[in-house]
Amino acid sequence: MSTSSTRARATPTGSSSRPATPPRPTSRPAPPSNWPTTTSCRPSCCTIRSSPASCGPSTSRCSTASRDDDGGVSPRSIPGQQGGRFLATGNEHTPEGHISEDTDNRVAQLERRLRKLEAIREELDGRETHQTLCEPVEDADYGILTFGSQQGTVEEAVDRLAADGHAVKSLGVSALMPFPEAEVTTFLESVDEALVVEMNGSAQFRGLVQKELGRFGPKLHSLLKYNGNPFEPGEVVEGFETIIDGDEPAPTTRFVPAAGD
Amino acid sequence: MSAFNAIGSDREVERKEFTPGIEPQATWCPGCGDFGVLKALKGAMAELGRDPEEVLLVTGIGCSGKLNSYFESYGFHTIHGRSLPVARAAKLANPDLEVVAAGGDGDGYGIGGNHFMHTARENHDMTYIVFNNEIFGLTKGQTSPTSPKGHESKTQPHGSAKSPIRPLSLALTSGASYVARTAAVNPNQAQEILVEAIEHDGFAHIDFLTQCPTWNKDAKQYVPYIDVQQNDDYDFDRSDRGEAAEMMQRTERSLYEGEVLTGRFYHEPDRPSYGEEKREVGEMPEEPLAEQYHDDDYEWERSYDLLDTHK
Incomplete structure (x- = not known):
C-alpha cells in the first residue's frame, strides 16, 4: 500500500485529514434541575419535564409540546436518585412507562422515537x-x-x-x-x-x-x-x-x- | 456529595409506598400466585426500611415480568431471559443500590438459563426471584423447563418427553451463595426468606412456587407445604454443600410426588461477591462508577484507549 503522504485526504466538507482518534467529550450534561420532587407520577423515561397532571394516559399527547425540542431523547436519571424514578420497558408504554396498547399513544411514541434518528444525524453532522x-x-x-x-x-x-x-x-x-x-x-x-x-x-x-x-x-x-x-x-x-x-x-x-x- | 441521595436514607418506610399511583391493581388472573410475590416483596422492602428510590427491580418477560408495573421503585422490564445481565450491570455500577431481579421459570431457567448459571457462579450481589409455575403462563400454558415429565400441553400434546430441570440443585452447582424455595400460598415465609435474601451479600436465588390456576390445570396449589426448617424430619446443615445438595434433590423429586418442601436450602454468607472481587483487584473503582455520570469535572476515559489491540 502506498504511503499516506502521496495522497491528500480531505473530508467531504473540505476540512483536513481524519484525526487519529475522535475528540473525547469533555463533560456530561448536568441532570435536569426540574425533576419533580413528588412521586405521585413517575417522572419516567419521557416526562420528567411534564407536570404530573399532564401526563395521564388519557392525554397521551399532552406532553409532546414540552418535548418537541428534545430530539426524542428523554432526560436521564440513574437508579438511586431521589425523585428520578422511572420504569423502562420494551413494550409500548405511556410516557410514565406503563404498558399501553392505546393507538394514539402508540403513534405518538413511535414518532417520538423516529425523531431520534433525525436528532442523531443532526448532531453527527455538527461534528468531525x-x-x-x-x-x-x-x-x-x-x-x-x-x-x-x-x-x-x-x-x-x-x-x-x-x-x-x-x-x-x-x-x-x-x-x-x-x-x-x-x-x-x-x-x-x-x-x-x-x-x-x-x-x-x-x-x-x-x-x-x-x-x-x-x-x-x-x-x-x-x-x-x-x-x-x-x-x-x-x-x-x-x-x-x-x-x-x-x-x-x-x-x-x-x-x-x-x-x- | 453523592448524587444518589435516596440510598441509605434510613427512615421508616411504609409498605404502601411500594404501591404505584398509576396501575396499582395488577392484571394477573384471580388466584394467581404472582400476587403472593408482590405482597411478600412489598412487605420485605418495608421491613428492611428500603426507600423505593434506592431499589431497582429488573424483570424478564412473562406475567412475572409485569411485577415492576405494580411495584413502585426504579424498574427495568428487560427482554426475554435477560433480567440478570441488566441487573448485574446496574449493581456493578452502583453497589449500594438494592437490586432485585425477577422472572418466570421459562424466562430464567430456559431462555436465560446461561445467565442464571453464570450470575450464580460469579456471585453477583442481588436477589433473584424465579416465579415457578411449571409452565409458560403468559403465552397460554406451554411446557416449560420445570414442567413434569409427561405433562401434556399444546406444545407437548403426547406428554413432555423431557425431565424437568432441578432449579435448586442447578443454583447450588452453579455457585449461588443463598438458595431457597418458597410458595405464594405461604406469604409469611416468603417475606422472611425475601428479607434474608435481600440482606445476603451475594447471589440469592429464590425458587418461588406460583400456582397458575388459568393455564396449568394440573397445577397444585402447593398446599400443604412443609417448611424444612420447622419440621424435624428434615435435619440438615444448610451451610454444608453436600447436605444441602442431598436435601435439594429430595425436594425436587418430592414436588412431583405431591410433597411441597420449602425453606432455606443453602447459605454461604462469607463468599465475596463479584463486585467485591473486582474492586479488590482494582478493576472497579471504590467510588461507585455511577457517580461519574453526574460529575461535571470527570475526565472520561475512552474504552478504545484502554485496549492494546496488538499486544
Missing part, C-alpha cells in the same frame, strides 16, 4: 465526519463508494488509478444509520459516474444508498465480490476500468452496470 474521502486528484469525474473492510483496498486502488492518470476519488462510508445523506449526496453530485464496491452478491450497500437518497441509480455501477476472499486492489482497478473501456472485470468479481432507480 465519520466518512473518509480519498482524493488524490482535484475535480475527479469518477467516484468509488465503499464501506467496511475493503475501504483501505479501495484507497490503494484509487492511488494506483490516479497515478495512471484517471480522475477518480473514493468515499468510505462508516455511518450507515442514520445515513449521512448530505455527505454522500455531495460526493455523488460531484462525479459523473460512481462504482460501489462491496463484498456481497446482492449489492446491498448500493441498494441502501438508493433507498436513503432516492436518486443516483443511473450513475451507480456495482463491483461485487463474493468468493470468500477479500478484495485485492487490482480487482478494484480492473472493475473501475470496466466503466471506462468496457473490458471484463477480474473473474473473481462481478460488474453490474448502472440501471436506474
Whole structure:
C-alpha cells in the first residue's frame, strides 16, 4: 500500500485529514434541575419535564409540546436518585412507562422515537465526519463508494488509478444509520459516474444508498465480490476500468452496470 | 456529595409506598400466585426500611415480568431471559443500590438459563426471584423447563418427553451463595426468606412456587407445604454443600410426588461477591462508577484507549 503522504485526504466538507482518534467529550450534561420532587407520577423515561397532571394516559399527547425540542431523547436519571424514578420497558408504554396498547399513544411514541434518528444525524453532522474521502486528484469525474473492510483496498486502488492518470476519488462510508445523506449526496453530485464496491452478491450497500437518497441509480455501477476472499486492489482497478473501456472485470468479481432507480 | 441521595436514607418506610399511583391493581388472573410475590416483596422492602428510590427491580418477560408495573421503585422490564445481565450491570455500577431481579421459570431457567448459571457462579450481589409455575403462563400454558415429565400441553400434546430441570440443585452447582424455595400460598415465609435474601451479600436465588390456576390445570396449589426448617424430619446443615445438595434433590423429586418442601436450602454468607472481587483487584473503582455520570469535572476515559489491540 502506498504511503499516506502521496495522497491528500480531505473530508467531504473540505476540512483536513481524519484525526487519529475522535475528540473525547469533555463533560456530561448536568441532570435536569426540574425533576419533580413528588412521586405521585413517575417522572419516567419521557416526562420528567411534564407536570404530573399532564401526563395521564388519557392525554397521551399532552406532553409532546414540552418535548418537541428534545430530539426524542428523554432526560436521564440513574437508579438511586431521589425523585428520578422511572420504569423502562420494551413494550409500548405511556410516557410514565406503563404498558399501553392505546393507538394514539402508540403513534405518538413511535414518532417520538423516529425523531431520534433525525436528532442523531443532526448532531453527527455538527461534528468531525465519520466518512473518509480519498482524493488524490482535484475535480475527479469518477467516484468509488465503499464501506467496511475493503475501504483501505479501495484507497490503494484509487492511488494506483490516479497515478495512471484517471480522475477518480473514493468515499468510505462508516455511518450507515442514520445515513449521512448530505455527505454522500455531495460526493455523488460531484462525479459523473460512481462504482460501489462491496463484498456481497446482492449489492446491498448500493441498494441502501438508493433507498436513503432516492436518486443516483443511473450513475451507480456495482463491483461485487463474493468468493470468500477479500478484495485485492487490482480487482478494484480492473472493475473501475470496466466503466471506462468496457473490458471484463477480474473473474473473481462481478460488474453490474448502472440501471436506474 | 453523592448524587444518589435516596440510598441509605434510613427512615421508616411504609409498605404502601411500594404501591404505584398509576396501575396499582395488577392484571394477573384471580388466584394467581404472582400476587403472593408482590405482597411478600412489598412487605420485605418495608421491613428492611428500603426507600423505593434506592431499589431497582429488573424483570424478564412473562406475567412475572409485569411485577415492576405494580411495584413502585426504579424498574427495568428487560427482554426475554435477560433480567440478570441488566441487573448485574446496574449493581456493578452502583453497589449500594438494592437490586432485585425477577422472572418466570421459562424466562430464567430456559431462555436465560446461561445467565442464571453464570450470575450464580460469579456471585453477583442481588436477589433473584424465579416465579415457578411449571409452565409458560403468559403465552397460554406451554411446557416449560420445570414442567413434569409427561405433562401434556399444546406444545407437548403426547406428554413432555423431557425431565424437568432441578432449579435448586442447578443454583447450588452453579455457585449461588443463598438458595431457597418458597410458595405464594405461604406469604409469611416468603417475606422472611425475601428479607434474608435481600440482606445476603451475594447471589440469592429464590425458587418461588406460583400456582397458575388459568393455564396449568394440573397445577397444585402447593398446599400443604412443609417448611424444612420447622419440621424435624428434615435435619440438615444448610451451610454444608453436600447436605444441602442431598436435601435439594429430595425436594425436587418430592414436588412431583405431591410433597411441597420449602425453606432455606443453602447459605454461604462469607463468599465475596463479584463486585467485591473486582474492586479488590482494582478493576472497579471504590467510588461507585455511577457517580461519574453526574460529575461535571470527570475526565472520561475512552474504552478504545484502554485496549492494546496488538499486544
